Amino acid sequence: MAILEIAKIQVRRGQQTVTGMPQLDSGEFGWAIDTQQLYIGNGSLVEGAPDVGNTRILTDRDNVFNLSTATYTYSGGYRTPGLVTLSQKRSLQRKLDDFVTVYDFNETVTSYSLQTAINQMFYNADKTSPVSRSALRMPAGNYSFTATVFLPPYTTIIGEGQDKTVLTMNDSSKPLFQFIDQTGAVYVDGQNNIQSLARPTNINLIGLTLKYSSSAAKINAIPLVRADCVADSYISDCKFAGSYVYGNSSDEGYTGIDIRGQGAITTKDLIIENCTFDGLFYGVKSNYDIEDVSISNSRFRNLRRGIVYKEYTIIGNTTGPLRSKITKNKFLNIEREGIYVGSSTVATQHTSYYNTFKEVGNNLAGDLNSVYPIINFVSQGNISIGDQFERFKVINSATSTSVVFKPLVAGYNYTDQTSVYNSSVVAAPVNPSILSKFPYNGDQSIKVQYSVVKPPSGVSRKGELLINVAQIGNSTTATVTDCYSYSGSTDGGVVFTVGVNTVTSTLSLAYTSPDAYGTISYKFSQFQ
DSSP, X not given: OOOOOXXXXXXXXXXXXHHOOOOOOTTOEEEETTTTEEEEEOOOTTTTXXXXXXXXXXXXXXXXXXXXTOEEOOOOTTTSTTOXXXXXXXXXXXXXXXXXXXXXXXXXXXXXXXXXXXXXXXISTTOOSGGGOOOEEOOSEEEEESSOEEEOTTOEEEOSOXXXXXXXXXXXXXXXXXXXXXXXXXXXXXXXXXXXXXXXXXXXXXXXXXXXXXXXXXXXXXXXXXXXXXXXXXXXXXXXXXXXXTTXXXXXXXXXXXXXXXXXXXXXXEEEESOEEESSSEEEEEOSOEEOOEEESOEEEEESEEEEEOSSOOTTOOSOSBOOEXXXXXXXXXXXXXXXXXXOSSOOOOEEESOEEEEESSTTSOGGGOOSOSEEEEEEEEEEESOEEHHHHHHHHOXXXXXXXXXXXXXXXXXXXXXXXXXXXXXXXXXXXXXXXXXOOSSEEEEEEEEEEEGGGTEEEEEEEEEEEEEETTEEEEEEXXXXXXXXXXXXXXXXXXXXXXXXXXXXEEEEESSOOSXXXXXXXXXX
């Protein structure tokens, strides 16, 4: 058998600590015998090299494989060659620890392993400084839980977004997440009635889907999240989901978020934003003393009720929720009220601001079959500003004389509809033409700001109508007062009247006009 001799491949070599590493030719290797480091020449600029010099090649002799001694320095060079930065040299271990996931604690994520990770990162006695706590990330995937995970102060859990990082609770007799204070105390209602010793703070949930398993019981279920006595925290880009079936009136615990507090340790300044609540009995509820909660840019759909405050009184609580800002949310397919606020001993001062309500309060049977108000403020001092109600459009287009309409906003409140509506003037010198219809509920006042413009006759009239609805015994009456000014030779001859339909519970604002020229624009507000 023939033997083929292969010549040895030699590279330039020497002692780097004695002579240094010389400039290598393009593609030439250089081996530093004393430091055990390998280099290759970059080549010339003419050849296309970004810069002239040598590039070091990592080998098993390099300390990069010892993360505690290997170092990292940000250069930005791959984006801007030759960029000079003021970077700090750090160990690779510290660099990698900047980004922590649940898999860093266990390859299999369970209630226990997630709790272990949270305890290690946020609950240890040595975590005396908030700035030492990194966020815990949960990569996209499906995670199954059977026990409650307790969240102490400064816990931040970040997922990849709704329907990407999915946490499923299989035991609905327990909350999936429970907020606790640094001592581990849990606020418990009912017989125990234990109050948290110190308010939890800065607990944040971001980019998660929390849902009940399809086999989890709905009756006597516990909400997915119990946000107890918490302050300065937020829940963002999260989805709360279940499989609620229309008409199951006993499933009230089958809820996304339950906000709780008591006495001096109320929940306050909790922000819920860009979240989805789907297939639940309630989206968000609270029967406790809480303050200044903000719920914004979220979607409430396929629910029994959307947001429910103080449906009933909990022993040890006094006022119930106060001063919530409910802003720019969408409520769709809600059996009962989109927003419900129960009775309180004080003015609760909640604001519903620029929300949209479609198919709300009609048992999912269409707005011609309305059963409940869309917003029900039983307590005093509340406001609806700029809210959009699909029911208002349905009322104005309905021709049936037997349909009973429930109010858009019921209870003690001030409502301001910022939308401006427009109608062409119809010639009706004798028989009035209906401009708009409003549902009513007892004594209330409706203010209509209007503008009549008739270009052919040069009429421009601006005014304000005050409709006074009075319910005395079984009798309901309505009167209208018109206060206006105009430019032109006449006021246009438009006369406004109001009628009451006690069968359909609607008011009809109508007008007569001697001609068919021009338009009438209007907006309205009301209080009761």
